[in-house]
Amino acid sequence: MRKFCDEGGQRVIRGTSGRQQKGWVGSSPPRYARLDALRGIAILSVMVFHAAIIRPFQGPWWMRFVGQGDQGVGLFYMVSALTLVLSWQYRHHKDAAPAKAFWTRRFFRIAPLFYLMLLVTGLWTTGNPTVVPTTMQGHIFTWANLLAHVTFVFGWVPWFQNSWIGIEWSIGVEMTFYALFPFVMRRIFPKVSAWTFLVWGLMGAVLWPIILQHLWFTWPHWAHSFLLWSFPTQAIWFAAGLGMVKFDHGQTLRGWSTLWLMWALFLGWHEWSFQMANLLWVIPNYLLVWLTWKDYSGLSWLVHNRVLQYIGTRSYSLYLTHWFILGKVSDWSWANTHTLQGFALRLSVAGALSLAVSELSFRYIEKPGINWGKRLIAYWQWGYVKPGQSSRPSVKQVVYDKEQA
Numbered sequence: 001m002r003k004f005c006d007e008g009g010q011r012v013i014r015g016t017s018g019r020q021q022k023g024w025v026g027s028s029p030p031r032y033a034r035l036d037a038l039r040g041i042a043i044l045s046v047m048v049f050h051a052a053i054i055r056p057f058q059g060p061w062w063m064r065f066v067g068q069g070d071q072g073v074g075l076f077y078m079v080s081a082l083t084l085v086l087s088w089q090y091r092h093h094k095d096a097a098p099a100k101a102f103w104t105r106r107f108f109r110i111a112p113l114f115y116l117m118l119l120v121t122g123l124w125t126t127g128n129p130t131v132v133p134t135t136m137q138g139h140i141f142t143w144a145n146l147l148a149h150v151t152f153v154f155g156w157v158p159w160f161q162n163s164w165i166g167i168e169w170s171i172g173v174e175m176t177f178y179a180l181f182p183f184v185m186r187r188i189f190p191k192v193s194a195w196t197f198l199v200w201g202l203m204g205a206v207l208w209p210i211i212l213q214h215l216w217f218t219w220p221h222w223a224h225s226f227l228l229w230s231f232p233t234q235a236i237w238f239a240a241g242l243g244m245v246k247f248d249h250g251q252t253l254r255g256w257s258t259l260w261l262m263w264a265l266f267l268g269w270h271e272w273s274f275q276m277a278n279l280l281w282v283i284p285n286y287l288l289v290w291l292t293w294k295d296y297s298g299l300s301w302l303v304h305n306r307v308l309q310y311i312g313t314r315s316y317s318l319y320l321t322h323w324f325i326l327g328k329v330s331d332w333s334w335a336n337t338h339t340l341q342g343f344a345l346r347l348s349v350a351g352a353l354s355l356a357v358s359e360l361s362f363r364y365i366e367k368p369g370i371n372w373g374k375r376l377i378a379y380w381q382w383g384y385v386k387p388g389q390s391s392r393p394s395v396k397q398v399v400y401d402k403e404q405a
Helices: 033-053 069-091 098-124 143-150 169-188 194-213 221-229 231-246 256-269 274-280 282-293 297-303 306-313 315-330 340-379
Strands: 003-007 010-014
Touching (some): 033 282, 033 315, 069 098, 069 231, 098 340, 194 231, 231 274, 282 297, 315 340
């Protein structure tokens, strides 16, 4: 458990590791490395899942669990919602313009690498023809599609939603959440209960596909993914992350990690429809995130793993680059087989290449992008301004720690 005290006017956090973090004033909130481990778990599960479905095959019994790997996206969403709430609660009364500062941070966290991957996939792929009308096949990279992706509204357009990179639908969902987040935190979060968030999220996940299927027209087969990959359907994950902060949970009890493991094994063993799995996996993922946030000792072997934490810090780069790399690797003859051996080869080679590329993109694209956002926030005085400072601060005068990913 985490303990708080004040020393010399500075708030100090003591974790179970005994390490301390001082100097909060004027800085970003502390980063929870153990939550990075969950991001690592999430991206690894997604990569394993993609390596299996890109060349599907009938595998052994444990492949049932691989088939549930797409739920790692929901885990991303839940961790994102939790960490953003914690960050907002620390920053919003310190930043001069909290909403503008928030949007600037998130845009420059996401956009630079996303735009680069639009260019890379536009030059070396033909897009994703499985989720577009027949008339668009072979002509996916249009100016209208590019505009939708550059402005991040593609998630609301069925024929653009997942057409360019092949896995960008989740980025569209995330950016919609970012757009709404300051309003939610200012107008809704202080007034509603955690259960209200969960009910709203559940209603979105259940009712949105039903409403879309009962419109005056019939959805073509290629557009069915829009019913499942839209923000309202995925909002249950964000609602769970928001509600987690508001729930007044009791002390962590023995057996919670066992309950999480049993529920995850039960879900992984069975085959579920996408919509049902999207609802059922909220429960074990909620337990996993909550126990990790509270630093429950029963999960320390997992969430304090340095390798998972490292992978988690590179998870955004891994997510955006791995599908392109996996596609290229899968075209090689030795990896282009619908067998367990081909799956293992694809996963190991594409995984290693993706990790190497993600390290480069993290260092030379993500981190510079984050710094550009900091400079703009400092220049426009949207962030923290030291007491008594009336002039526009330089970048060096505004103290920002490592950006909350």
